[in-house]
Amino acid sequence: MTNDTMNDPSTMHAAKIAGSVRDGVIGARETVEAVLARIARVDTSVNAFTDVLPERALARADAIDTARNRGEALGPLAGVPFAVKNLIDIAGLPTRAGSKINRDLAPAERDGALVRRLEAAGAILVGGLNMGEYAYDFTGENVHDGATRNPHDLGHMSGGSSGGSGGAIGAGLVPLALGSDTNGSIRVPAAFCGCFGLKPTYGRLTRAGSFPFVGSLDHLGPMARSVTDLALSYDAMQGADPDDPVATTRAPDPAMPGLDDGIGDLRIAVAGGYFARGGDHEAFVAVETLAASLGAKRRVEIPEAARARAAAYLITAAEGAALHLDRLRTRAADFDPAVRDRLIAGAMIPAPFVERAQRFRRWYRAAMLDLFREVDIILAPSTPCRAPKSGQVTFELDGVTLPVRANIGVFTQPISFIGLPVVAVPVRVDDGLPLGVQIIAAPWREDLALRVARHLERNGVVSAPHATL
Amino acid sequence: MVEMPKTEPAPGGLDAYIDAASSLLGIPLDPAWIAAIGANLTVLQATAGLVAAFPLPDEAEPAPVFVA
Numbered sequence: 001m002t003n004d005t006m007n008d009p010s011t012m013h014a015a016k017i018a019g020s021v022r023d024g025v026i027g028a029r030e031t032v033e034a035v036l037a038r039i040a041r042v043d044t045s046v047n048a049f050t051d052v053l054p055e056r057a058l059a060r061a062d063a064i065d066t067a068r069n070r071g072e073a074l075g076p077l078a079g080v081p082f083a084v085k086n087l088i089d090i091a092g093l094p095t096r097a098g099s100k101i102n103r104d105l106a107p108a109e110r111d112g113a114l115v116r117r118l119e120a121a122g123a124i125l126v127g128g129l130n131m132g133e134y135a136y137d138f139t140g141e142n143v144h145d146g147a148t149r150n151p152h153d154l155g156h157m158s159g160g161s162s163g164g165s166g167g168a169i170g171a172g173l174v175p176l177a178l179g180s181d182t183n184g185s186i187r188v189p190a191a192f193c194g195c196f197g198l199k200p201t202y203g204r205l206t207r208a209g210s211f212p213f214v215g216s217l218d219h220l221g222p223m224a225r226s227v228t229d230l231a232l233s234y235d236a237m238q239g240a241d242p243d244d245p246v247a248t249t250r251a252p253d254p255a256m257p258g259l260d261d262g263i264g265d266l267r268i269a270v271a272g273g274y275f276a277r278g279g280d281h282e283a284f285v286a287v288e289t290l291a292a293s294l295g296a297k298r299r300v301e302i303p304e305a306a307r308a309r310a311a312a313y314l315i316t317a318a319e320g321a322a323l324h325l326d327r328l329r330t331r332a333a334d335f336d337p338a339v340r341d342r343l344i345a346g347a348m349i350p351a352p353f354v355e356r357a358q359r360f361r362r363w364y365r366a367a368m369l370d371l372f373r374e375v376d377i378i379l380a381p382s383t384p385c386r387a388p389k390s391g392q393v394t395f396e397l398d399g400v401t402l403p404v405r406a407n408i409g410v411f412t413q414p415i416s417f418i419g420l421p422v423v424a425v426p427v428r429v430d431d432g433l434p435l436g437v438q439i440i441a442a443p444w445r446e447d448l449a450l451r452v453a454r455h456l457e458r459n460g461v462v463s464a465p466h467a468t469l
Numbered sequence: 470m471v472e473m474p475k476t477e478p479a480p481g482g483l484d485a486y487i488d489a490a491s492s493l494l495g496i497p498l499d500p501a502w503i504a505a506i507g508a509n510l511t512v513l514q515a516t517a518g519l520v521a522a523f524p525l526p527d528e529a530e531p532a533p534v535f536v537a
Binding site: 304306307310311313314317325328329332333337340341342344345346347348349350353355356357358359360361362363365406 | 486487490491494495496497498499502505506507508509510512513514516517519520521522523525529530531532
């Protein structure tokens with residue numbers, strides 16, 4: 001791995017690019033050309049991209065350079081190349097969502113809402129990113145497009161389902177990527193690929209123009225190699241959207257103005273119980289490393305976390321199956337077999353099982369909101385282990401052999417189940433592969449989670465250097 | 470649904486349920502898929518049992534449209 005080169009536009013952080021383009025130090029075209037060249041050279045080994053859009057990106061870069069030469073004001077993300085998980089609409093492409101079946105869809109007529117918002121802030125879309133089929137995945141493997149490989153060790157998983165997003169950020173292919181997170185699909189690849197990720201509060205960022213998975217659990221969010229880049233892009237993407245029925249009508253709450261306010265008297269606790277067992281020792285060392293740096297001595301018990309995970313698992317299976325029912329009827333053989341078999345089983349779940357999970361969800365939400373009266377931030381591992389090897393089917397956690405696919409998300413599912421905002425930060429406890437920690441806040445307090453992450457980053461406790469490739 | 474001999478019984482004795490449910494849902498099944506579907510259903514059944522074991526009052530309303 002290497003620290004991001006200050007003067008190499010192919011691997012600069014987004015904030016640095018935007019500042020340099022605004023100041024005329026570098027051009028948007030120069031930046032995009034450097035990024036495209038790096039993608040062409042490096043992505044043959046990582047396989048993060050499914051679509052690269054040089055013509056579109058260069059035309060957009062030229063428009064930004066022209067605007068600057070005319071003296072026009074540029075946006076906060078001027079000239080920043082970014083890429084999106086391929087479940088987000090890109091005008092002119094069918095939104096494949098990691099599947100074979102969706103390639104038969106008509107090309108999207110316009111970009112997804114978040115792409116439009118990022119481009120309105122000056123960013124430049126350079127491509128679509130690989131993902132697990134229909135987002136029902138934690139591994140980053142895809143039978144149709146091939147696995148995204150972990151940039152820090154190509155023999156290991158990227159994590160998923162936003163595997164291409166994590167791989168592209170970890171490999172230094174783009175400074176900013178969008179992913180989706182239903183049960184952990186931003187936080188898991190962020191941990192495995194050693195980058196930052198923001199899963200906002202459910203409903204905070206519009207999902208309009210993206211292919212759904214589980215409507216009551218789906219979130220979109222950014223991944224990056226710095227906390228500032230997360231906050232910059234998050235602020236640019238906020239705002240109501242009538243095209244997403246759950247998008248909040250709250251006023252935007254920009255995170256940038258208070259990002260460097262430090263942790264002050266924030267009440268920060270470590271999640272105990274369920275979140276302190278069932279994983280490799282190093283996963284808990286990562287949490288303790290952050291807790292020590294933050295002076296967080298308090299432990300809290302997230303109530304009934306195992307049941308919360310179970311309920312999320314049921315709702316996911318049932319809602320996902322309902323979404324795909326017609327495709328299961330007509331094109332079941334065209335699914336990834338691992339996805340197909342889970343979806344068919346999900347379609348067969350008796351309705352009372354799901355209703356019970358939804359009733360439990362309301363109880364759990366109330367219990368968690370009670371907990372957030374006592375603390376502002378909760379720390380928990382992102383994953384129970386480092387990235388498993390590619391194709392690995394089982395792993396041993398706490399002496400128990402378990403299937404990899406179903407258990408990578410044990411620590412993320414109970415949190416997204418009630419839509420809490422999380423900043424996933426990368427932690428290196430030794431020279432091995434990175435680990436991740438979730439900085440969890442109360443609903444709508446992304447600002448606090450980002451402040452804590454920024455404090456840790458400023459103090460050198462967390463960082464996301466890109467892989468040397 | 471294609472009528473073919475099953476290659477492997479689903480775990481948990483769920484074969485008959487899977488047969489009936491596939492007809493009800495209109496999802497034709499390749500017999501080779503049934504064992505894996507059964508394994509997934511068995512996990513879902515256990516998962517549902519864990520959730521159901523938590524006592525909730527009859528008045529507890531579901532949260533199908535979740536508001537954070």
